[in-house]
Amino acid sequence: MVDFFEAFRTAVRLILDLDADLVEIVLLSLRVSLTALVPAVLIGMPLGAFVAIRAFPLRRVVVVFMSALMALPPVVVGLAVYVVLSRAGPLGNLGLLFTPTAMVIAQAILIAPIIASLTRQTVADLWEEYEEQLRSLGASRLGAIPTLLWEGRYRLVTTTLAGLGRAIAEVGAVIIVGGNIAHATRVMTTAIALETSKGDLVLAMGLGLVLIALSLFINAVAFWIQDLAQRVEA
Amino acid sequence: METPARTLLPIELEDVGYAVRKARPLVGVSGVFSQGPLTVVIGPNGAGKSVLLRLCHGLLEPSSGKIRLGLETREDRIRAQAMVFQRPVLLRRSAAANVDYALKLRGVSAADRPGRVRAALEAAGLGSVASRAARVLSGGEQQRLAIARAWALRPEVLFLDEPTASLDPQAVQHIEGLVRSIHRSGTKVIMTTHDLGQAKRLADEIWFLHRGRLVECAAAEEFFRSPATSEAQTFLEGKLLL
Numbered sequence: 001m002v003d004f005f006e007a008f009r010t011a012v013r014l015i016l017d018l019d020a021d022l023v024e025i026v027l028l029s030l031r032v033s034l035t036a037l038v039p040a041v042l043i044g045m046p047l048g049a050f051v052a053i054r055a056f057p058l059r060r061v062v063v064v065f066m067s068a069l070m071a072l073p074p075v076v077v078g079l080a081v082y083v084v085l086s087r088a089g090p091l092g093n094l095g096l097l098f099t100p101t102a103m104v105i106a107q108a109i110l111i112a113p114i115i116a117s118l119t120r121q122t123v124a125d126l127w128e129e130y131e132e133q134l135r136s137l138g139a140s141r142l143g144a145i146p147t148l149l150w151e152g153r154y155r156l157v158t159t160t161l162a163g164l165g166r167a168i169a170e171v172g173a174v175i176i177v178g179g180n181i182a183h184a185t186r187v188m189t190t191a192i193a194l195e196t197s198k199g200d201l202v203l204a205m206g207l208g209l210v211l212i213a214l215s216l217f218i219n220a221v222a223f224w225i226q227d228l229a230q231r232v233e234a
Numbered sequence: 235m236e237t238p239a240r241t242l243l244p245i246e247l248e249d250v251g252y253a254v255r256k257a258r259p260l261v262g263v264s265g266v267f268s269q270g271p272l273t274v275v276i277g278p279n280g281a282g283k284s285v286l287l288r289l290c291h292g293l294l295e296p297s298s299g300k301i302r303l304g305l306e307t308r309e310d311r312i313r314a315q316a317m318v319f320q321r322p323v324l325l326r327r328s329a330a331a332n333v334d335y336a337l338k339l340r341g342v343s344a345a346d347r348p349g350r351v352r353a354a355l356e357a358a359g360l361g362s363v364a365s366r367a368a369r370v371l372s373g374g375e376q377q378r379l380a381i382a383r384a385w386a387l388r389p390e391v392l393f394l395d396e397p398t399a400s401l402d403p404q405a406v407q408h409i410e411g412l413v414r415s416i417h418r419s420g421t422k423v424i425m426t427t428h429d430l431g432q433a434k435r436l437a438d439e440i441w442f443l444h445r446g447r448l449v450e451c452a453a454a455e456e457f458f459r460s461p462a463t464s465e466a467q468t469f470l471e472g473k474l475l476l
Contacts, residue, residue, distance in 0.1 A: 132293055133323035137339050137387075138312040147335075151326050232367060 004201075011206035022203065026210055029187040032100050032174070033167035036107035040163055044112040045156065048119030049145045053127045066120065069113030074106075078176030081106045085177065098179040103187070106173040111163040118159040122152040154229030161222040165215060241304045242314035242390050243422055244268040245290055250299035252285050259285040261446040262299070267391075267424055271438035272417045274454070275426040278475050281443040283426035284320075287393045290424070291317045313340060316389040320396040322380035324368035329360055332368050333383045340387055354386035355379075358412055374405025381412055385421070392416060394425035398432065410436060430470065434458055442466050444475060 014022050051062055083089050085097040085105075096102045126148045134144050149156065171189035178185035180194050188207045195204035245267040252260040260282040267273060267290070275283045288294040289301060292311060305311050325332050333351045342350065355364050358378040363371060368379055377397055384392055394413065398406040413436060417423045427433055433440060437454035442465075450457065450466050461467050469475045 130323055132288075132317075133319060135293060136291065136317045136319075137336050139339055143339075147325070153326075232370070 007201040007205055010202045011209060014202065014206040015209060019206070022206055022210070024183065025186050025188055025191050025207060028100065028185075029168055029189075032103045032187060033107060033164055035100075036104045036111060036167050037160065037164050039108045040112040040115050040167075041160055044115030044163075045119045045149060046145065048116040048121075049123040049149055050142075051116070052120045052123035053141050053144060053148070063120065066113055066117045070117050072110055072113065074110055074170045074172030075176065077106055077110050078173035081109065081173065081177045097177060098181060098185055100178070100185055102177040103174045103185060106177045107167040107170065110170060110173055111167050114166060115159055115163045118162065119149075119152075119156060122155045122159065123148045126151050154225055157225050158222045161218050161225075165218045168214060168218075169211065240310075241269070242311065243304055245304075245391070246302040247290070248300045248302070250289060250296045250301055252282075252289060252294060253297040259446050260289065260296075263443075263446075263448045264299075265441065265448055265451050267422070269422055271453075272413075272436060273422075273424045273439045273441060274433045274437035275424065275441040275443060276428065276430065276433045276469075277443035277449075278469065279428060280445075282446040283428075283443055284395050285446075286441075286443065287317070287395050287424065287426060291315060291393050293317075313387075314389060315391040315393065316384035316387045317393040318377070318380045318384050318395065318397050320399050322376045324371075324376055324379060326369055327367070328365050329368050329371065329379050330355060330364040332379060333386045336383045337386055350386050354382040357385065357415070358382035359408065372405075374401050374408060377401065377405070377409060378412060381409065381416075385416055389421060391422045391424065394423065396426055396428070398427070398429070406432070430472075442469070444469070 048066075051059065051066065081102060082097065084091050085094070085102050086092055087097070096105070123145075127144070130144070130148065130151070134147065139147065169189065171193055174185075174187055175190045175193060178187070178190065180186050180190035186194075188211050192204045192207050192211070195201070195207075247263050247265050247267075250260065250263045251258065259280075263282075263286065275286060277283055285294065289296055292308075292315075303311055305314055325335055327335070330351050333354050334347050337347045337350055338344075352361070352364070355361050358381060360375060360379055360382060363375065368376065371379060381394070381397065397413070398409050401409070410432065413423060413425065425436070434454070440450070440452055440454050440457040441448060442450040442452075442457065442461075442463075444465050450461065450463050452462065457466065458470065461470055465475060
């Protein structure tokens with residue numbers, strides 16, 4: 001266990017000294033996951049809202065399907081994106097495999113269903129409360145979507161943070177499509193997996209601490225926003 | 235030659251019924267809401283008062299019978315009316331922004347909106363809370379805001395569904411005053427209540443519903459002096475009407 005404590009101490013030092021490798025990996029993690037969040041939110045939120053308030057054939061099936069996609073296994077998403085982006089794949093000529101862009105695509109696919117599903121629930125609840133009033137005022141169903149998204153803004157921020165938390169902690173998809181290449185596609189989770197298997201616990205633990213701190217931070221912000229919403233908006 | 239502006243009124247109901255599955259909250263109602271009297275729809279809980287309002291307002295479609303309105307297009311009909319619900323549904327934004335939202339939906343220009351927002355809030359005695367979040371206002375203020383928002387639309391007909399249920403007497407008085415001034419301004423008010431005292435204070439005309447049927451429809455004074463039906467008598471005596 002001496003080794004363990006020694007490693008832990010060195011890991012903390014890495015963080016405090018802002019070790020160049022560590023900082024680079026953390027920043028790439030944030031960049032990839034935050035970038036993935038953009039398309040996931042832009043597609044997931046309107047889609048979730050649409051499914052929530054628009055009646056169409058097979059809507060129940062779509063809702064169940066969307067919920068099921070929340071539990072997509074990251075390695076399977078990674079594999080699918082790998083196949084599409086690989087040299088022989090349909091988008092192989094873009095040369096995106098083993099780039100941060102490929103990782104962004106994979107994470108966006110992973111978290112878009114989460115955001116769509118949670119948004120659907122939020123908007124469906126709101127629609128139940130607002131439907132008569134909005135119809136009375138003359139709003140169409142489609143026209144009500146922006147209003148409802150804005151009304152649910154606090155919960156939707158939390159939804160977004162849930163997506164970010166899932167993306168940043170995910171390893172299966174990014175290790176397949178990114179390849180964990182040093183200084184190119186190495187993010188926190190893939191580095192931890194690699195360094196641990198190499199037996200180099202110091203960097204792995206340093207990154208693990210940062211990852212846990214980030215997760216705590218994201219959750220704390222989400223909690224704080226909910227709390228704030230309850231106080232100012234009743 | 236100039237044609238007179240078309241109006242939504244009179245609203246003519248011909249044998250109107252509404253059914254959901256096995257329940258029939260409204261059965262064979264015929265009558266006319268016309269310009270002029272402040273109409274109060276009364277009756278015990280479950281009499282079909284809210285359903286009647288929702289049918290006239292267009293939120294529900296009658297299962298049988300016909301509702302004839304003066305205006306033809308959906309657009310014109312929506313514009314000519316507004317409704318206030320028992321539980322005010324306010325948006326999570328300021329009081330002023332709630333009124334502004336409704337005006338914007340009706341296509342009132344950005345230049346005209348601030349003035350109309352202010353006028354409506356002041357008429358409802360809410361000028362001082364214009365910038366407060368709507369959902370933190372008191373129950374009475376919230377309902378006044380809902381009424382102000384509806385009134386700002388300058389509807390020809392205003393439906394109010396139990397607007398003072400679960401409010402304290404002072405808030406009720408405030409809202410009744412507001413309803414009176416809306417009526418005086420020329421808007422046709424059609425409201426429901428199960429509070430007989432309120433019906434007496436406000437109504438020019440009474441529609442008395444019981445078990446989904448229109449049992450009596452009369453001038454308020456006459457209705458309260460000498461109700462024509464035994465059901466109305468029982469109800470007015472404060473007995474349980476089963």
